Amino acid sequence: MTPSEEEAVRLHRKHGSNDAVIRHCKTVAMVTGIIAEEFTRQGKEFDSKAAVAGALLHDIGRSKIQTVKHGVEGSKILEKEGVDEVVVQIVRRHVGAGITPGEARTLGLPANDYIPRTREQIVVCFADKMIDAERVRPFEEEVRRFERKGHDVKRLLALRRILKADLGVDPETLIFGKIKGTR
Numbered sequence: 001m002t003p004s005e006e007e008a009v010r011l012h013r014k015h016g017s018n019d020a021v022i023r024h025c026k027t028v029a030m031v032t033g034i035i036a037e038e039f040t041r042q043g044k045e046f047d048s049k050a051a052v053a054g055a056l057l058h059d060i061g062r063s064k065i066q067t068v069k070h071g072v073e074g075s076k077i078l079e080k081e082g083v084d085e086v087v088v089q090i091v092r093r094h095v096g097a098g099i100t101p102g103e104a105r106t107l108g109l110p111a112n113d114y115i116p117r118t119r120e121q122i123v124v125c126f127a128d129k130m131i132d133a134e135r136v137r138p139f140e141e142e143v144r145r146f147e148r149k150g151h152d153v154k155r156l157l158a159l160r161r162i163l164k165a166d167l168g169v170d171p172e173t174l175i176f177g178k179i180k181g182t183r
């Protein structure tokens with residue numbers, strides 16, 4: 001099944017997510033919705049329902065663990081709950097700007113590919129990187145955070161570049177334009 005917002009919140013509560021995580025997930029879902037709408041408006045194929053559900057549930061694994069493993073933990077919870085594999089994969093691949101099989105092994109994760117690759121996976125991963133807690137903030141702030149943490153900045157920039165090329169417009173400009181219009 002592809003959970004609705006109500007069902008996603010119920011799953012969060014069941015697995016012990018706190019309110020801050022739920023609010024963060026709702027913000028990521030809102031931004032995902034903005035990009036989804038643009039793909040749809042352009043007549044490009046986009047599974048909005050799965051992407052929004054993935055966004056709503058992307059951090060459910062934080063109820064178990066706070067490390068980079070929370071993506072895999074979240075995907076396990078959702079698999080057990082019978083959530084569609086498309087949604088499960090979005091959750092599994094949202095951490096950082098993606099994790100390669102080699103890095104996964106070093107991190108103690110099953111040596112799988114956790115790089116966001118489908119349109120929906122890329123959108124949710126990107127939307128998450130635009131948001132600090134509940135605040136949609138410039139992408140540049142995430143770039144600086146990656147630099148401070150010693151994360152792979154090139155991969156983060158590639159995520160944005162890939163999405164921009166696919167969308168035909170800059171996703172950050174689109175997001176801030178839409179948010180301004182509603183506030």
Ligand SMILES: [Fe+2]
Nearest residue numbers: 058059094095
């Ligand atoms: Fe996360």
